Amino acid sequence: GQNIDQPTEMTATEGAIVQINCTYQTSGFNGLFWYQQHAGEAPTFLSYNVLDGLEEKGRFSSFLSRSKGYSYLLLKELQMKDSASYLCAANQAGTALIFGKGTTLSVSS
Amino acid sequence: GAVVSQHPSWVICKSGTSVKIECRSLDFQATTMFWYRQFPKQSLMLMATSNEGSKATYEQGVEKDKFLINHASLTLSTLTVTSAHPEDSSFYICSARTGGSNQPQHFGDGTRLSIL
Numbered sequence: 001g002q003n004i005d006q007p008t009e010m011t012a013t014e015g016a017i018v019q020i021n022c023t024y025q026t027s028g029f030n031g032l033f034w035y036q037q038h039a040g041e042a043p044t045f046l047s048y049n050v051l052d053g054l055e056e057k058g059r060f061s062s063f064l065s066r067s068k069g070y071s072y073l074l075l076k077e078l079q080m081k082d083s084a085s086y087l088c089a090a091n092q093a094g095t096a097l098i099f100g101k102g103t104t105l106s107v108s109s
Numbered sequence: 110g111a112v113v114s115q116h117p118s119w120v121i122c123k124s125g126t127s128v129k130i131e132c133r134s135l136d137f138q139a140t141t142m143f144w145y146r147q148f149p150k151q152s153l154m155l156m157a158t159s160n161e162g163s164k165a166t167y168e169q170g171v172e173k174d175k176f177l178i179n180h181a182s183l184t185l186s187t188l189t190v191t192s193a194h195p196e197d198s199s200f201y202i203c204s205a206r207t208g209g210s211n212q213p214q215h216f217g218d219g220t221r222l223s224i225l
Contacts, residue, residue: 033214044216045214048213092210096143096155096158
């Protein structure tokens with residue numbers, strides 16, 4: 001079957017580093033997306049990993065291990081504005097994305 | 110780049126009304142558009158996928174006669190919720206993609222639909 005798991009909630013303080021994990025089980029896997037969604041708003045694209053390894057984009061990095069069905073999003077130098085829900089989505093070849101339920105990150109001062 | 114505009118952003122209407130939501134890709138041609146529904150603190154649930162000029166593909170459990178989708182051009186898709194009832198109240202979000210499935214989906218700002 002298809003399954004995407006990620007923690008429901010996480011908390012961190014400004015300036016810290018946080019890692020949001022995502023495990024997936026899906027057929028025809030063709031990469032993994034991370035999106036950020038602020039409350040009441042639509043998701044915005046953060047990253048896409050199709051090969052194993054780490055992709056770095058400024059304060060955000062994303063990692064993928066296809067053999068382990070595992071990905072993480074790493075956020076460095078946290079800011080208050082990073083408080084949001086982070087959605088992990090598995091890309092199935094030829095079909096649409098399968099989204100996880102999202103991880104709500106709360107950043108405090 | 111990759112801006113998707115969704116309109117209206119908020120709709121409140123009476124039960125039995127039909128509501129049309131528009132999704133436009135402003136600076137790119139969207140070969141594929143997607144319609145999602147999201148309940149509070151829940152994940153995005155895909156309702157249907159539409160390709161320009163062809164009929165939409167609906168996910169299991171989504172009534173195609175209830176949720177009419179038209180993808181008339183490479184920049185516009187519409188979702189019409191016909192004879193809406195309170196249980197149709199939700200946050201509806203569209204996304205658009207150009208190219209294949211390895212390209213990211215770009216989301217509109219969503220439409221909050223409240224049926225009284």
